[in-house]
Amino acid sequence: MRLRRNQAGQDTIMKAPKRLQALVAEGLVDEVVRQLMSGKEATVYTVRCGDEIRCAKVYKDIKQRSFRQNASYQEGRKTKNSRQARAMEKGSRYGRQMQEEAWQNAEVDALYRLAAAGVRVPKPYICHEGVLLMELVTDADGHPAPRLNDIELAAGQALELHAMLLRQVVGMLCAGIIHGDLSEYNILVGSDGPVIIDLPQAVDAAGNSNAGPMLERDVANLASYFSRFAPELAATEYGKEIWRLYLAGRLRPDSALTGRVEVDHRVADVGAVLEVVKEALLDEERRQLYRAA
Numbered sequence: 001m002r003l004r005r006n007q008a009g010q011d012t013i014m015k016a017p018k019r020l021q022a023l024v025a026e027g028l029v030d031e032v033v034r035q036l037m038s039g040k041e042a043t044v045y046t047v048r049c050g051d052e053i054r055c056a057k058v059y060k061d062i063k064q065r066s067f068r069q070n071a072s073y074q075e076g077r078k079t080k081n082s083r084q085a086r087a088m089e090k091g092s093r094y095g096r097q098m099q100e101e102a103w104q105n106a107e108v109d110a111l112y113r114l115a116a117a118g119v120r121v122p123k124p125y126i127c128h129e130g131v132l133l134m135e136l137v138t139d140a141d142g143h144p145a146p147r148l149n150d151i152e153l154a155a156g157q158a159l160e161l162h163a164m165l166l167r168q169v170v171g172m173l174c175a176g177i178i179h180g181d182l183s184e185y186n187i188l189v190g191s192d193g194p195v196i197i198d199l200p201q202a203v204d205a206a207g208n209s210n211a212g213p214m215l216e217r218d219v220a221n222l223a224s225y226f227s228r229f230a231p232e233l234a235a236t237e238y239g240k241e242i243w244r245l246y247l248a249g250r251l252r253p254d255s256a257l258t259g260r261v262e263v264d265h266r267v268a269d270v271g272a273v274l275e276v277v278k279e280a281l282l283d284e285e286r287r288q289l290y291r292a293a
Contacts, residue, residue, distance in 0.1 A: 019058045020045065022129050029056065029133070036144055039185075041200065046136060046144065054125065055144075057132040059104055059200075104130060107200040110177055117175035118253070119168055120195045137190045137197075145188040145195065148225070158229035164193050165222055166238055169215075171253050172196075173246055178203050178211055182218035184225045205246070212243050237261045 016024045016032045023029040033046040036055060045056045104127060111124040111134070123135035137145040153161065165187065172179065179186075179202055186198035205211045219239030227234035236259035244261065245251040 017043075017045070017058065019129075019131055020047070020056055023047075023056065023131055023133065026128075028126065028128065032056075039198070041198070047133075049125075049133070053136050054133060055122070055136045057134065059130045059132070103200050104132065106202060107198075108132060110199040110202040113175055114172060114177060114196075114199075117171055119171045119175065120190075120193065121199070122195060122197060137188045137195045139189070140191040145190040147185060148187040148189055148194065149184040151189055153226075153229045155230045158226045159233070161189070161194055162222060162226040162230070162233060165196075166219070166242075166257060167253070168194065168196055169219060169222075170242060170251065170255060170257075173205055173215065173242065174251060174253050176205050178205050178208075178215045179218050180214045183221045212247075215239060215243050215246075 014032050014034055016029075020029060020032055024032070029047045029049055031048040033048060033053065036044045036046050038044070042057045042059045045058065047054055047056045108124055108127045111121050114121045115123060122137055125133045125135075127133070139145045148161075169179070169182070177199075179196065179199060181198065181201050182196070186196065188195045188197055203211055203214060205215070208214075216239035219242065223233045223236055223238065238257055238259050240261045241257055241259065242251065245255055
């Protein structure tokens with residue numbers, strides 16, 4: 001396993017960007033060390049908090065993000081404040097502000113839930129004015145961990161990391177959460193293995209009608225990437241297998257997975273199904289007549 005791109009030099013202290021100045025003023029951050037990365041939804045900085053080096057994720061304005069708050073991701077999310085919910089539905093300025101806060105809080109909530117479930121995600125500390133302060137994931141040398149996309153793998157390493165990430169996906173689903181945008185770009189390879197990041201679009205498995213396809217897409221993305229190093233993974237169907245186990249109520253964090261899904265070739269008995277429907281309709285008609293009597 002080796003880095004494709006060398007990390008540059010030593011860290012130097014930089015002037016706090018505008019969005020981080022409030023955290024510095026309130027003593028939540030002592031110094032901003034450097035910019036770590038910039039993605040489609042946020043810019044991440046390494047910061048010093050007392051004796052610890054952490055990372056601060058500064059969310060970009062919705063107009064600057066390439067990843068939009070698609071309605072399919074927000075389905076099933078609950079808003080306790082009825083005024084905020086109405087404003088969000090109307091799309092008013094206040095509603096858009098509340099929608100943005102909900103988008104950011106979804107990541108914080110997901111991180112806490114997943115960390116409690118034993119899933120490997122960065123430990124969150126606080127989300128303040130559009131900045132998420134969390135654990136800095138590091139490699140064996142104590143440097144910021146590289147993204148999965150930034151390393152080259154031998155076939156055996158690819159199979160091992162793929163298996164570890166499948167366990168994390170299963171653990172997430174057992175906790176009721178699906179990443180929704182999982183790929184080699186939002187997985188860090190830390191000293192103790194892969195760590196999943198970037199969760200503002202995470203969906204509730206039980207409350208989102210798109211949950212199944214999203215789960216299968218996440219798993220397919222993993223297979224597609226790792227099959228570059230281990231071609232045998234291209235033909236696996238772990239996503240379908242995991243989702244079927246979940247729907248059947250048989251998915252556990254340690255469920256044995258094969259990557260194969262048996263197809264039921266039996267012909268459906270349409271006549272029997274229609275008879276059941278007919279009986280149900282007759283039962284309902286009887287109940288209506290009874291109530292009217």
